[in-house]
Amino acid sequence: MEAGNMAQQAFVEHLVDPAENFDxxxxxxVQQAELADDAPVRGMKVVRPYGYRIWELIQQTLDARFKRTxxxxxxxxxxxxxSMLEKEAEHIEGFTPEVAWVTRGGDKELExxxxxxxxxxxxxxPIYAKWIQSWRDxxxxxxxxxxxxxxxxxxxxxxxxSEFLWQEGHTxxxxxxxxxxxxxxxxxxxxxxxxxxxxxxxVPGVKSESEKFAGAHRTYTVEAMMGxxxxxxxxxTSHDLADHFGxxxxxxxxxxDGTRRYAFNTSWGLSHRTIGAVVMVHGDERGLxxxxxxxxxxxxxxPILGRKGAAKSVLxxxxxxxxxxxxxxxxxVDERDDRSPGYKFNHWELRGVPxxxxxxxxxxxxxxxxxxxxxxxxKLTVPMxxxxxMLPELLDTIQDRLFAAARTxxxxxxxxxxxxxxxxxxxxxxxxxxxxxxxxxxxxxxxIKNETKATIRCIPFDQPGGEGTCIACGxxxxxxxxxxxxx
Amino acid sequence: MEAGNMAQQAFVEHLVDPAENFDxxxxxxVQQAELADDAPVRGMKVVRPYGYRIWELIQQTLDARFKRTxxxxxxxxxxxxxSMLEKEAEHIEGFTPEVAWVTRGGDKELExxxxxxxxxxxxxxPIYAKWIQSWRDxxxxxxxxxxxxxxxxxxxxxxxxSEFLWQEGHTxxxxxxxxxxxxxxxxxxxxxxxxxxxxxxxVPGVKSESEKFAGAHRTYTVEAMMGxxxxxxxxxTSHDLADHFGxxxxxxxxxxDGTRRYAFNTSWGLSHRTIGAVVMVHGDERGLxxxxxxxxxxxxxxPILGRKGAAKSVLxxxxxxxxxxxxxxxxxVDERDDRSPGYKFNHWELRGVPxxxxxxxxxxxxxxxxxxxxxxxxKLTVPMxxxxxMLPELLDTIQDRLFAAARTxxxxxxxxxxxxxxxxxxxxxxxxxxxxxxxxxxxxxxxIKNETKATIRCIPFDQPGGEGTCIACGxxxxxxxxxxxxx
Numbered sequence: 018m019e020a021g022n023m024a025q026q027a028f029v030e031h032l033v034d035p036a037e038n039f040d041x042x043x044x045x046x047v048q049q050a051e052l053a054d055d056a057p058v059r060g061m062k063v064v065r066p067y068g069y070r071i072w073e074l075i076q077q078t079l080d081a082r083f084k085r086t087x088x089x090x091x092x093x094x095x096x097x098x099x100s101m102l103e104k105e106a107e108h109i110e111g112f113t114p115e116v117a118w119v120t121r122g123g124d125k126e127l128e129x130x131x132x133x134x135x136x137x138x139x140x141x142x143p144i145y146a147k148w149i150q151s152w153r154d155x156x157x158x159x160x161x162x163x164x165x166x167x168x169x170x171x172x173x174x175x176x177x178x179s180e181f182l183w184q185e186g187h188t189x190x191x192x193x194x195x196x197x198x199x200x201x202x203x204x205x206x207x208x209x210x211x212x213x214x215x216x217x218x219x220v221p222g223v224k225s226e227s228e229k230f231a232g233a234h235r236t237y238t239v240e241a242m243m244g245x246x247x248x249x250x251x252x253x254t255s256h257d258l259a260d261h262f263g264x265x266x267x268x269x270x271x272x273x274d275g276t277r278r279y280a281f282n283t284s285w286g287l288s289h290r291t292i293g294a295v296v297m298v299h300g301d302e303r304g305l306x307x308x309x310x311x312x313x314x315x316x317x318x319x320p321i322l323g324r325k326g327a328a329k330s331v332l333x334x335x336x337x338x339x340x341x342x343x344x345x346x347x348x349x350v351d352e353r354d355d356r357s358p359g360y361k362f363n364h365w366e367l368r369g370v371p372x373x374x375x376x377x378x379x380x381x382x383x384x385x386x387x388x389x390x391x392x393x394x395x396k397l398t399v400p401m402x403x404x405x406x407m408l409p410e411l412l413d414t415i416q417d418r419l420f421a422a423a424r425t426x427x428x429x430x431x432x433x434x435x436x437x438x439x440x441x442x443x444x445x446x447x448x449x450x451x452x453x454x455x456x457x458x459x460x461x462x463x464x465i466k467n468e469t470k471a472t473i474r475c476i477p478f479d480q481p482g483g484e485g486t487c488i489a490c491g492x493x494x495x496x497x498x499x500x501x502x503x504x
Numbered sequence: 505m506e507a508g509n510m511a512q513q514a515f516v517e518h519l520v521d522p523a524e525n526f527d528x529x530x531x532x533x534v535q536q537a538e539l540a541d542d543a544p545v546r547g548m549k550v551v552r553p554y555g556y557r558i559w560e561l562i563q564q565t566l567d568a569r570f571k572r573t574x575x576x577x578x579x580x581x582x583x584x585x586x587s588m589l590e591k592e593a594e595h596i597e598g599f600t601p602e603v604a605w606v607t608r609g610g611d612k613e614l615e616x617x618x619x620x621x622x623x624x625x626x627x628x629x630p631i632y633a634k635w636i637q638s639w640r641d642x643x644x645x646x647x648x649x650x651x652x653x654x655x656x657x658x659x660x661x662x663x664x665x666s667e668f669l670w671q672e673g674h675t676x677x678x679x680x681x682x683x684x685x686x687x688x689x690x691x692x693x694x695x696x697x698x699x700x701x702x703x704x705x706x707v708p709g710v711k712s713e714s715e716k717f718a719g720a721h722r723t724y725t726v727e728a729m730m731g732x733x734x735x736x737x738x739x740x741t742s743h744d745l746a747d748h749f750g751x752x753x754x755x756x757x758x759x760x761d762g763t764r765r766y767a768f769n770t771s772w773g774l775s776h777r778t779i780g781a782v783v784m785v786h787g788d789e790r791g792l793x794x795x796x797x798x799x800x801x802x803x804x805x806x807p808i809l810g811r812k813g814a815a816k817s818v819l820x821x822x823x824x825x826x827x828x829x830x831x832x833x834x835x836x837v838d839e840r841d842d843r844s845p846g847y848k849f850n851h852w853e854l855r856g857v858p859x860x861x862x863x864x865x866x867x868x869x870x871x872x873x874x875x876x877x878x879x880x881x882x883k884l885t886v887p888m889x890x891x892x893x894m895l896p897e898l899l900d901t902i903q904d905r906l907f908a909a910a911r912t913x914x915x916x917x918x919x920x921x922x923x924x925x926x927x928x929x930x931x932x933x934x935x936x937x938x939x940x941x942x943x944x945x946x947x948x949x950x951x952i953k954n955e956t957k958a959t960i961r962c963i964p965f966d967q968p969g970g971e972g973t974c975i976a977c978g979x980x981x982x983x984x985x986x987x988x989x990x991x
Contacts, residue, residue: 057588057630058581058618066576066646073577089553090560094545095620095651095667096604101544114610117583119620121605122666123655131545133582133606133620143544153842159553163651164582168610179609180582355640 032367034302039245043173046296050305050368053174060169060179064289067368068175070313071292072182076162078214078310079184079287082206088158088186095163096131097140104139105265111231112136115167117179133166138232138258138284141187142266149189149280151271156199157189175293176250176504183288189268189280193259196281197235200257203285204237207253215291216308216420217241217298218427219252220499222475225462230284234259240474240499242427243297246447249474249503250294255285293504298423299392305369306392308419309412316342316372316408317365318350321358327378334381338374338401346408348374366391371415372408392418431499437488440500444471450501452477454485454494461489465500474499519854521789526732530660533783537792537855540661547656547666551776554855555662557800558779559669563649565701565797566671566774569693575645575673582650583618584627591626592752598718599623602654604666620653625719625745625771628674629753636676636767638758643686644676662780663737663991670775676755676767680746683768684722687744690772691724694740702778703795703907704728704785705914706739707986709962712949717771721746727961727986729914730784733934736961736988737781742772780991785910786879792856793879795906796899803829803895804852805837808845808864821868825861825888833895835861853878858902859895879905918986924975927987931956937988939964941972941981948976952987961986 032049035042047053052068064072080090096119103109117133120126134140145157162184169179186203190196204221211217219239229236233256241252262268263279272278299306309315320335322328335350342348351361358375365373373389380386384401392415399407430449434440440451455461455473462473465488476498487494519536522529534540539555551559567577583606590596599622606618621627632644649671656666673690677683691708698704706726716723720743728739749755750766759765786793796802807822809815822837829835838848845862852860860876867873873891876883879902886894917936921927927938942948942960952975953959963985974981 054631054634056581057627058583058585061581061583063581063631064579066578069578070576072579089557091553091556092551092559092651092669094543094548094550095653096545096548098545116610117606117618118608119604120607121617123601123603130608131604140544144541144550147541164579166582182579 032302032304035245035300036302039297042245042300043293043297046300046304046367047174052292052296058179060172062172062174062178064182067313068292071295071307071311072289074311074313075214075289075291076184079206079210080160080162082210083160083184083186086158086202086206088160088188090161091159092161092163093137093141093144095134097134097137099130099132101143102132102139105232105262108139108232112167115169117166117168134163135165135167136284136286137161137163137185138187138262138282139266142262142268142282145187145189145280146266146268149268149270152191152273155189155191155270155280156195158186158199159188160184160186173293173504175296176290181288181290183286185284185286188283189263190282191270191272191278191280193281196259196283197257200235200237200255200283200285203283204239204253204255207255207285207287208239210287211239211241211252211291211294212420214308214310215295215298216310216416216423217252217294218420218424220427220431220475220477220479222477222499224254224475225459225473225498227459227462228473230254230256232258232261234261238475240501241294241298242423242430242450242501243294243504244300244426245297246502247430247449248447249450249499249501250290250297251474251503252291252294253285253287256283258282258284299419300369303363304367306419307369307371309371309416312369312371313347314349314365314368314370315347315412316374317361317370318348318374318376319358319361319365320350320352321375321377323378327381331376331378331381335376338376338386338404342405342408345405346412362389371412374404390415434488435486440471440488441469444469444500444502447502450474450499452497453488453500455496455498456487456490456492456494457496458487458490458492461487461492464489469500471500471502474501474503519789519791522732522787523789526784529732529787530780530784533787533791533854534661539779539783545666547659549659549661549665551669554800555779558782558794558798559776561798561800562701562776562778563671566693566697567647567649569697570647570671570673573645573689573693575647575675577648578646579648579650580624580628580631582621584621584624586617586619588630589619589626592719592749595626595719599654602656604653604655621650622652622654623771623773624648624650624672625674625749625769626753629749629755629769632674632676632767633753633755636755636757639678639760642676642678642757642767643682645673645686646675647671647673660780660991662777662783664777668775668777670773672771672773675770676750677769678757678759678765678767680768683746683770684744687722687724687742687770687772690770691726691740691742694742694772694774695726697774698726698728698739698778698781699907701795701797702782702785703797703903703910704739704781705907705911707914707918707962707964707966709964709966709986711741711962712946712960712985714946714949715960717741717743719745719748721748725962727988728781728785729910729917729937729988730781730991731787731913732784733989734917734936735934736937736986736990737777737784738961738990739778739781740772740774743770745769745771786906787856790850791854793906794856794858796858796903799856799858800834801836801852801855801857802834802899803859803861804857805835805861805863806845806848806852807837807839808862810865814865814868818863818865818868822863825863825873825891829892829895832892833899849876858899861891877902921975922973927958927975928956931958931987931989934989937961937986939984940975940987942983942985943974943977943979943981944983945974945977945979948974951976956987958987958989961988961990
């Protein structure tokens with residue numbers, strides 16, 4: 018089997034070697050694994066069923082996590098009047114260059130242009146102002162699953178497209194402290210979700226002033242290290258908006274002591290770029306490697322029909338196996354009759370299915386199957402009767418192994434750097450992330466960006482303490498920052 | 505309790521009597537039950553958490569039904585280039601008056617305006633053309649959960665808004681017969697879903713030429729009778745598009761016999777107007793009456809704290825009851841300390857919660873609770889130990905009873921009418937639906953519309969056979985049609 022498998026590979030799939038050209042490899046994998054495709058609209062992509070199924074699994078588990086913290090879902094209008102978007106000055110300044118404007122409805126010019134939502138603070142806050150009267154109406158904890166539009170001329174599927182799928186949470190609180198706690202809490206939901214479900218370790222921290230969300234008091238972020246060039250991907254952000262939006266949109270409430278006060282807000286979002294992260298963190302030269310918890314298909318049964326006499330019984334056994342297993346794992350049989358087993362092996366490896374179950378006439382006689390494990394490449398023979406108990410454990414092991422590998426990579430490639438030249442060299446050679454002392458000065462941040470193209474990804478929550486010397490100016494610094502190039 | 509309850513009612517809720525002004529009652533219920541609210545954007549509404557939770561329950565069960573028929577979900581761009589929307593002539597003619605146009609992206613005027621999707625055939629079909637090469641790629645069965653924009657100046661929450669939530673299925677087939685079968689199959693999925701989950705009986709049938717979807721070969725519909733004025737609501741439609749879009753968008757495939765052929769399409773959609781249907785079919789003068797299967801809260805526990813000494817143990821018992829029941833039903837405790845039991849009774853009746861569980865100090869002593877049933881108003885005392893087995897059965901009974909009541913209403917108020925005057929009179933007095941013989945002529949259909957304001961809702965699949973006399977022209981007719989006013 019293996020020989021035929023290798024021989025067929027050449028004409029089955031054509032992936033560029035990720036070590037040679039990681040960006041092209043990403044494009045190839047997304048296209049060939051049928052996660053997404055180009056659309057006849059500039060900057061936009063189609064999310065294909067296989068990619069969308071990953072998004073559905075992400076939605077399920079993330080939505081359950083939100084609800085456990087008391088958040089409910091709602092839906093707010095897609096279109097936002099210009100005057101409303103303009104109310105918070107920093108907010109509109111940040112988003113103007115990216116907004117798509119509706120100027121005609123039916124055959125009429127609109128009196129006021131409407132923005133296709135780039136994010137929803139400016140439509141949600143005025144509505145909250147109406148709903149919130151008393152301290153008893155707080156906290157208000159809502160989330161929306163939707164798409165947003167931010168104009169983009171050079172799209173990359175999942176990572177950067179003019180329209181993307183996401184969720185945006187918007188909460189409202191009586192005190193600054195409570196809002197900040199909620200922002201931190203939701204960041205921790207993201208951290209937990211990304212680490213456990215996507216098997217991607219992240220560094221949680223706070224953004225610098227220049228990198229924070231337009232209009233926020235403080236932006237928290239979880240940053241993940243991608244494969245290939247070891248760049249960072251901002252994978253989820255949570256904003257403590259303080260009372261900036263509360264004041265601008267007049268969200269006032271009568272407090273328990275009879276005083277009228279402005280409310281404090283948070284917002285937090287995670288998008289389908291996390292699917293891009295899954296591709297880039299775990300994939301290899303054979304294609305995707307999906308963490309079992311978000312794999313649309315966790316085990317693919319490939320019947321190896323053999324000579325004519327056996328074909329019928331092998332196929333029947335494969336179907337029975339599926340029926341027995343489908344309550345336990347997401348399993349399917351590849352019944353295509355115009356494709357060889359070798360072709361199918363490559364097909365499902367490219368698509369990152371964690372476990373392949375091969376079933377041939379001899380296996381059937383021996384009441385066994387051969388398992389091929391996607392991430393290690395190992396093969397093992399297993400009695401059919403043991404599959405139902407063994408498979409879930411195996412999937413957990415794979416999930417843990419993917420996370421451990423990514424964790425090792427992140428830890429190994431994140432290096433404490435004290436010399437400017439070392440940092441510049443590491444950035445230029447895509448050597449990994451740099452943990453550096455930073456004095457907090459914007460000028461030093463700008464110098465890093467201008468001279469190396471890397472940015473301060475975050476000031477991690479996890480700090481060594483003590484003082485150090487700023488990598489840029491040599492001044493006294495009380496905190497370290499992560500410096501890396503980013504998507 | 506009952507006396508206090510009635511006394512409080514006046515200042516708790518202010519619903520117009522549905523028998524006096526059904527339209528205003530609808531507005532009041534939607535607003536006061538917090539299903540939806542006005543938005544600061546013309547024609548649009550906010551779907552509030554309680555309304556959105558109903559939509560989530562609808563999505564869950566409908567999505568599972570789609571998947572059982574082999575349909576997968578995907579996501580296609582929100583914005584559609586003008587040239588693409590214009591390709592199918594009837595299609596663009598039908599939708600032009602309702603389209604919102606994006607003409608600016610960022611700070612630039614766009615070379616070509618982009619339509620905010622009013623429906624997605626014209627963006628999905630060109631993509632299908634790329635994906636479909638061979639008969640082996642067929643059928644292609646995709647669905648998308650999204651929102652669409654159709655300009656609307658006089659919005660009514662859920663029923664008619666410039667933006668609405670929906671799903672749109674788009675399939676592609678090798679033969680005309682198969683496409684037609686799929687269109688019929690999905691209509692039957694809608695029928696089954698609306699009848700079983702929403703407890704609303706529907707009349708399935710085919711639309712007249714003038715009422716069909718712009719660009720369709722044939723439109724199937726399920727029509728439901730609302731309460732109050734007994735008008736019809738088109739509750740889901742499924743279109744056999746034949747090869748209209750296949751030819752326009754050049755969806756060709758190589759068939760098994762080596763011939764290149766055009767593919768045949770269907771599309772089918774159901775929107776959040778079904779929430780409006782639930783309100784209008786089941787509601788009464790006390791507010792919503794939710795079918796248990798789509799009720800966000802199926803049972804609400806109202807602790808009646810009594811004198812100070814008992815309060816603590818009653819509340820503890822209420823919480824324990826919730827913990828015991830929450831795996832079985834969607835249950836919550838109303839713990840508000842600033843509201844009387846009577847207020848809470850009205851509050852949850854207005855919101856249509858099927859079962860209220862009252863628990864007071866004496867009930868606690870007797871190890872029992874008092875159940876109040878929303879649809880019948882009856883009260884019964886039940887031993888606490890029996891609740892876990894009794895509640896699911898009770899909810900099923902309520903679900904069946906709501907359906908039976910709506911069924912009786914639909915059957916009673918749908919009348920065979922042979923005289924024009926009778927029909928005109930019945931339409932003018934909102935007496936119900938009219939089953940009439942219709943010759944099929946467009947002129948007769950127009951006369952009905954112009955002279956009575958009613959429309960032909962559908963030609964039901966279920967026909968008596970034989971021949972009759974057209975209600976409008978007296979000509980020979982082989983089929984009956986449903987004539988009614990519609991939302």
